[in-house]
Amino acid sequence: MNIFRRLFKIGEAHANKAVDNLEDPITMTEQGIRDMKEDLNKSVEAMAQVKALAIRSKNDLNAYQEKAKDYEQKAVLILKKAQKGDISTDEADRLAKEALLKKEETQAKINQTQEETEKYEKNVEKLKSSIDTIKGNITKWENELKTLKARVKVSDATKNVNKQMAELDSAGTVSMLERMKEKVAQEEALAEAYGEMADQGKSIDQELDEAASSTDAQIEDELERLKKQLNS
Template sequence: MGIFNRIFNIGKSEVHSALDKLEDPIKMTEQGIRDLKTDLNKSLQGLAEIKALAIRAKNDNAKFSNDAKQYEQKAIMLLQKAQAGQLSPQEADRLAGEMLKMKENADAEAQRTAKEMVQHENAVATMEQNINKLKSKITTYENELRTLKARAKVSEATKKINKQLAQVDSSSTISMLERMKEKVAQDEALAESYGAIALESKSVNEEVEAVLGSTTSSDALLALKAKMGLLGSGETTTTNDDVPPPPAS
């Protein structure tokens, strides 16, 4: 049985752990406030019922007290009739005695209802005090809930920002910059390599022309003017023929 108990306890702990992860403080607080409001409604209903009992006891007490007075007054009136000769003494005594018995019963009921009235009024006072405390708690919890919701929004936004900032790793950023520098350096070296290959691919004639220079459009214009005899005294022509030949080997 020990192994089964251990398995059951492990399973129960896992369930509690899963429930803890699912718990939402805001939702739990909202549910708690709803439960308190349900209790408050029940308490108000109970308060109304107790107040009704207190009112009933008060009315009954007033009725029985009034009845007792009336019975006593009737007994007095019967005895007065006997004194006036309007009623025989025996009959007056009998009826007056009945009135006094009824007065006694009414007084007893008045005392009973007076006690009930006091008990109900004390219960009403106690219940009203508890209800006021419950209302105060509900108000406090609702204010705390509003604060909790505001804090939750701020913390959630802060968490998202911090999470984004945490994901921007400085070492990875530096590594990325180093890779970019290396790629740029490789591209520059490759461009220089292509330039060197382009220079190496020039023909010998292109190299000679680059050294000696080729006839430009201005040189051709001067040569044409000289042929037509249009050159002024200050203008001279310079062609490739004027370049001295290379020394003989």
């Protein structure tokens, strides 16, 4: 998350400007995810350390509680022995008081250790919440990265097509094609003009010969000649 702190702690307006100036959003997003994963690893390590302290503190608490109970039981046993006459009353009272004093000292340690254990456990819960948040952010941004990569591909493809279309128009290709079409039309008209001029350049004899020549008429004449030869 360090990259996002760098981007957004300087203020929203500056952050937006910083984002606009990013040359490669894919690379920057990947770096941001790597930063979040580093933060996740640090948080997991910190939670493990605090959890170890909490476990040790809880073990100490249990030991102190057992010790306090043991001092009380010893005081009771000493007083019972005094009742049976196994030990003098004064000695029993003295030893019982010592045992109860030890119990009180242990109880103070119990209270302190109890507070420390609760504090450690609260810290563990906070760190766990932070870890869950970081994990959620990583999952979110990994999904966002997939979407972003797809959008970049579409954007690049669209940009390239539009660029080609823009360059096509700016290079005058369309106008060139229009000029070529006009040129072809001119050539066709010129060819037709030459054809008409060629027709107009024929002599009177050529026109008469063309008008008089007929393949069908020659065939009819040839047929009549053959018939006359057969009749004669």
